[in-house]
Amino acid sequence: MRIPILKLHHYLLVSIQVDLDDQTAIQFQEDLLNKIHQSGATGVVIDLTSVEIIDSFIAKVLGDVVSMSDLMGAKVVLTGIQPAVAMTLIDLGIHLQNVPTALDLEQGLVKLRQELEE
Amino acid sequence: MSQSCVTINQEWDIVAARHMGREKSKELNIGTVDQARIATAISELARNIYLYTESGTICFEAIEDPHHYKKGLKIIAKDEGPGIKDISKVMEDGFSTSGGLGAGLPGVKRLMDSFDIISEEGKGTEVIAVKWSR
Ligand SMILES: Nc1ncnc2c1ncn2[C@@H]1O[C@H](COP(=O)(O)OP(=O)(O)OP(=O)(O)O)[C@@H](O)[C@H]1O
Ligand SMILES: [Mg+2]
Numbered sequence: 001m002r003i004p005i006l007k008l009h010h011y012l013l014v015s016i017q018v019d020l021d022d023q024t025a026i027q028f029q030e031d032l033l034n035k036i037h038q039s040g041a042t043g044v045v046i047d048l049t050s051v052e053i054i055d056s057f058i059a060k061v062l063g064d065v066v067s068m069s070d071l072m073g074a075k076v077v078l079t080g081i082q083p084a085v086a087m088t089l090i091d092l093g094i095h096l097q098n099v100p101t102a103l104d105l106e107q108g109l110v111k112l113r114q115e116l117e118e
Numbered sequence: 119m120s121q122s123c124v125t126i127n128q129e130w131d132i133v134a135a136r137h138m139g140r141e142k143s144k145e146l147n148i149g150t151v152d153q154a155r156i157a158t159a160i161s162e163l164a165r166n167i168y169l170y171t172e173s174g175t176i177c178f179e180a181i182e183d184p185h186h187y188k189k190g191l192k193i194i195a196k197d198e199g200p201g202i203k204d205i206s207k208v209m210e211d212g213f214s215t216s217g218g219l220g221a222g223l224p225g226v227k228r229l230m231d232s233f234d235i236i237s238e239e240g241k242g243t244e245v246i247a248v249k250w251s252r
Contacts, residue, residue: 019133019137021129021130021132021133022129022132022165023129052154052157053136053154053157053158053161054158055158055161055162055165055222056162056218056219056221056222056225057161057165057218059219059221060218060219082154083151084150084151084153084154084155085154087151087154087155088154088155088158088229091155091158091225091228091229092158092162092219092221092222092225092228092229093211093221093224093225093228094219094221094225
């Protein structure tokens with residue numbers, strides 16, 4: 001299974017619509033980094049509105065993807081984290097403190113623009 | 119509901135186990151946030167079996183408290199893997215032998231209402247956790 005990555009101007013947009021298994025998550029990490037490299041994108045929004053569970057492994061993959069993209073010069077914003085998912089993440093002790101987040105895709109794009117203009 | 123089990127051999131079984139957990143929680147009218155907590159806990163336990171042992175099982179059982187006030191879902195994760203030498207160590211946040219976040223087991227304890235772990239080196243590990251419907 002491959003997660004589609006869309007290009008919009010100099011941003012990449014990803015909407016995760018599947019129940020992420022480990023393999024898909026790792027593949028996505030790789031695909032996104034390659035796409036950043038190829039496209040020269042400066043910002044990425046990963047929308048998690050349809051994601052119903054994030055366990056410690058997926059949280060690590062997402063946190064890593066943010067740091068890795070940062071190293072490559074692209075800012076990542078995570079959007080649409082469901083209330084139940086936010087609560088379980090806190091139970092797991094995962095605070096995603098250094099990860100920019102926004103309520104939805106639209107707010108995510110606004111946040112990216114702000115972060116990149118600073 | 120008697121016991122139903124999922125065998126954990128390959129990575130995809132992790133997804134199957136948490137789907138079954140969600141189904142069972144729905145049958146017990148457990149709320150959506152607690153469904154997510156249960157599915158996450160199962161994912162952690164199943165992944166530990168997948169990562170650290172050859173194979174194991176995740177079983178589900180509907181239970182009732184002795185006074186029949188409330189129903190709950192009991193999760194039993196069992197394997198015959200290497201076992202855990204120092205339980206207090208693996209229950210610490212951030213302890214991992216695999217470069218993970220070390221959030222799994224302490225997380226499961228917080229996600230669920232009760233949590234018990236029995237492990238013997240060379241014999242295997244059993245985790246029993248319960249979530250009550252409110
Ligand atoms: N079923 C098991 N059999 C043997 N050892 C286990 C088992 N489950 C956990 N462990 C050991 O306990 C440690 C802590 O487990 P825990 O799930 O808390 O964190 P992790 O799996 O290392 O990382 P994370 O779950 O955050 O991805 C593991 O690194 C492993 O050494
Ligand atoms: Mg684990």
